[in-house]
Amino acid sequence: MSSAGKVLLIDDESMVRSAISQTLELESFDVLEYANGKGVIENLSIDWPGIIVSDINLPGLNGLALFEQVKQVDESIPVIFITGHGDISMAVSAMRDGAYDFIEKPFSNDAFLDVVRHAMEKRKLTLENRRLRQELQAQNAPGPRIIGNTAGVNRLRQTLLHVADTAADILINGETGTGKELVARYIHEHSGRQGNPFVAINCGAVPESIMESELFGHEKGAFTDAKTQRIGKLEHSNGGTLFLDEIESMPMSMQVRLLRVLEERKVERLGSNKGIDLDLRILAATKVDLKELSETGVFRQDLYYRLNVVRVDIPSLRDRTEDIPLLWQHFCLVATAQYKRESEPVTASRMHSLISYEWPGNVRELRNLAERYVLMGETCTFEFDQIITTNEHNPGVMTLPEQVERFEKTLLEQELTHQKGSIKGTMDALGLPRKTLYDKMRKYDLDKDFYK
Secondary structure (H helix, E strand, O other): OOOOEEEEEEOOOHHHHHHHHHHHHHOOEEEEEEOOOOOOHHHOOOOOOEEEEEEOOOOOOOHHHHHHHHHHHHOOOOEEEEEOHHHHHHHHHHHHOOOOEEEEOOOOHHHHHHHHHHHHHHHHHHHHHHHHHHHHHHHHOOOOOOOOOOHHHHHHHHHHHHHOOOOOOEEEEOOOOOOHHHHHHHHHHOOOOOOOOEEEEEOOOOOHHHHHHHHHOEOOOOOOOOOOOEOOHHHHOOOOEEEEEOHHHOOHHHHHHHHHHHHHOEEOOEOOOOOEEOOOEEEEEEOOOHHHHHHOOOOOHHHHHHHOOEEEEOOOHHHOHHHHHHHHHHHHHHHHHHHOOOOOOOOHHHHHHHHHOOOOOHHHHHHHHHHHHHHHHHHHHHHHHHHHHHHHHOOOOOOHHHHHHHHHHHHHHHHHHHOOOOHHHHHHHHOOOHHHHHHHHHHOOOOHHHHO
């Protein structure tokens, strides 16, 4: 049975506390009990998903003083006070200061649970609105955007919102073409380091012979061709973010040195004995299972665990096919602006082919096709025909009803986009009665405001 929410219960009378706790647990609430206010605040945070039920008279730190501390953490956490007859004036005063409600002893279980449920609903709504505001701010902010509305992309966006403005090093995992550098830039731009350098290096593209100099830099005369001093990527990204793409390609000798830099946050240029303090964040990306490589000895295990403080997984495009119409529209708009060309919307049958395709090159492959479509127009038909042919040879595992629903949703999204969210225009174009259109939009969770 799923949890109805978290309740932090504070009462110094063990019998009362036990009875209330049992009542809540029978209704599937997760209850954490306290006999007094000591240690309560340590369990709270601004995104703590629960409510507080507290006796107003407590030994030591009383309920009102505890309430003031709770408000310092998050004033929107609902606090319900349990009062005796003589404490009602105190409880009313607490409500004026922002407490959610109070309930007077003795009380019925039904009345108590009704207050708790309403408080929990309020907390869930507050956290959801806060999450949506954060997402809106992130989406409207300048710089890289994470585009998509599927569950996988929403999870990715939520993870990034939580870890972007922290000091933790991050391991980004995703197939080729999923947008690992985009995610890295998104993290950098939404962190406190955004005004400082973002330095990217592809470990698979740098020859092993110059990798050390590229990363660590060198002093003049450090080796035969070192005619001038060179600042390495690690030092150049000081104060900012260093993105190491294809980290699995880094030579073993460099892995040893990188591990030392990560642990000491110091770098020494080749030919120098002087350590340079570093204040930087490492974002590493890989398209393979680094844990598996570390277990076979191909990648250093200690470096893997040092990099894997936080892991971010990017879903492949075939796992988020419902985002394809939105991504296609975005890439076409970007290409239209870049190349100063106009382009016609693709037909519904072609969009259906795009959605049904496996996309081995992921988002990068889709973006490239969108750019060619804007540049070449109808002469790009051959590439769509190739996708259709591929789809016919790889029909996938969707049932006919699933394919029909996907096609129908694609038609609706495409027309809503074309009509800029106009219900009347969409009705006329698709020949649908208003009620039918609204029913289908509700079925596929489509909001006309999204397409304006």
